[in-house]
Amino acid sequence: MEIQLLRSLRDKKHREELGLYAVEGDKLVSELVAAGHPFEQIFATPDWRGEATHPVTPEDMARVSHFPTPSPVLAVGRIQRAELSPGELESGLTLALDGVQDPGNVGTIIRVADWFGIDRVLLSPGCADLYSQKVIQSSMGSFARVRALVTPLGAALAGLRAPVIGCALDGRDVRDIPAEPAAVIVIGSEGRGLSEEVRSLLRYSVTIPRVGSAESLNAAVAAAVVCDNLRRVRG
Amino acid sequence: MEIQLLRSLRDKKHREELGLYAVEGDKLVSELVAAGHPFEQIFATPDWRGEATHPVTPEDMARVSHFPTPSPVLAVGRIQRAELSPGELESGLTLALDGVQDPGNVGTIIRVADWFGIDRVLLSPGCADLYSQKVIQSSMGSFARVRALVTPLGAALAGLRAPVIGCALDGRDVRDIPAEPAAVIVIGSEGRGLSEEVRSLLRYSVTIPRVGSAESLNAAVAAAVVCDNLRRVRG
Known part of the structure; x- marks a missing residue:
């Protein structure tokens, strides 16, 4: 996945176009993974203790991160649009x-x-x-x-x-x-x-x-x- | 009051050294003024509907503001360190x-x-x-x-x-x-x-x-x- 695309997920418009969202942060991603939340891709630097699908260097993480101080992990998930069942x-x-x-x-x-x-x-x-x-x-x-x-x-x-x-x-x-x-x-x-x-x-x-x-x-x-x-x- | 000093009030260290704090935003400052909160100085551009002690130009406000999009008003108050009474x-x-x-x-x-x-x-x-x-x-x-x-x-x-x-x-x-x-x-x-x-x-x-x-x-x-x-x- 391209750096440009990952960076674009901070904007709602791009999230909706791509059907994807991103979350960052060791604690948050670890909690969601532990709760069984399905992510499609997990980008992580060697510092992260969890399982990464895409190991990246700290330099690349700094480029994709939405934060001034990048976390060691950024996870990408597919937007699920649940619908109400009748009744x-x-x-x-x-x-x-x-x-x-x-x-x-x-x-x-x-x-x-x-x-x-x-x-x-x-x-x-x-x-x-x-x-x-x-x-x-x-x-x-x-x-x-x-x-x-x-x-x-x-x-x-x-x-x-x-x-x-x-x-x-x-x-x-x-x-x-x-x-x-x-x-x-x-x-x-x-x-x-x-x-x-x-x-x-x-x-x-x-x-x-x-x-x-x-x-x-x-x-x-x-x-x-x-x-x-x-x-x-x-x- | 100098622009440099007003800008420095975003940091706790400078607030404590100077004994001053700053708040910005039309709604917030108006609410506090309406509640009788004592401010020492109110810097405001001509856009503000309240009473300013220090009228400033939008350009000066942009220089002192702590926000990327400056509000029309910035109020400065003196830090009050209340103490518990016995009992x-x-x-x-x-x-x-x-x-x-x-x-x-x-x-x-x-x-x-x-x-x-x-x-x-x-x-x-x-x-x-x-x-x-x-x-x-x-x-x-x-x-x-x-x-x-x-x-x-x-x-x-x-x-x-x-x-x-x-x-x-x-x-x-x-x-x-x-x-x-x-x-x-x-x-x-x-x-x-x-x-x-x-x-x-x-x-x-x-x-x-x-x-x-x-x-x-x-x-x-x-x-x-x-x-x-x-x-x-x-x-």
Whole structure:
């Protein structure tokens, strides 16, 4: 694989054209490999302790790396575009992200979903790109385990029997959330909240009671508090 | 103030030598000003809608900015080193950060503390620098409202009557946390957990029950879930 091509994978446009993505970093790649994540190619310098498909010199790694200080390993995977099965959202717990643009938040929410045993994470097309290095890095090994799907939320959530529950500033107390056997919890962007389309599909909203003065909570923080409350009442 | 000096404030070493820090960005500076945060100098181009003490040209702003794309405003404040009052930790709720190195996490935790009405945040000297742009940016307006103190945790927490409660992987279920009238909740670094010194001072630890497979939770996420549970049982 050419240096130019590997370097180009930092851009979403090129990732989508090529159907490939790249992740770097000893800890991250090792975690994903240990979690059974399928990579097509693993470029590594002699410093790396894992198994490389493509041994490279530190000089070549410096040329392909997306970082100012290159790590000893860069792994390339094929983008998998999972699709929702019919009726899939009617069972289990789903986190849906409505325009969450910060890649650190998207990755952290994937990790939150993994911790709380959430069955899947939906990303609206306006979210940070699932295959960006920053998203994968923030999700850590959870990227290999959590079922994450990019899909327009309006179509996915319309007509569901399972309740669609928004996280908003004017909902009912999240601590009184019912023990929903199946549910979709929607987290909006910190700046703009939930989109109008999603708001029209909500069964109800929940709010994390505020004692102090902050205007909002970080999206990943809010997602975790809602998941914790739902797990507390529901198991 | 010289361009060279303003530029140097991106480094902790220079901030400490000069006793000054700088924050940039229309939204952030406007929020802090609105929250009554005291700045000594506000450099702004004609594009800024707020009040500037030092009008500058876009060309000068490009020279002082810490960002590749300069914002219309850069505000300079004096570093305030607050100190704990005797007995202060015996009342109210304290979040203590033990070596939380990621500045985004430190800032997000300050915002979490503001949301849940936590009385103060302690940072061990090994935490990310409270006055870095990234910490202030992640805390948003909460930086102006939350009492944050940098202090060695061993000395601050030794001999307290209020319980020191660790957030760890092997504690009691956080959902059964008692309604402590006063408490210090300690959050460790994601990589290394709590330091040995702090562990020896804990009354007990709490754990966020895990249903799935993630190895850990983000530090800010964990702090928020513990705060939410304590507020739920305690008010």
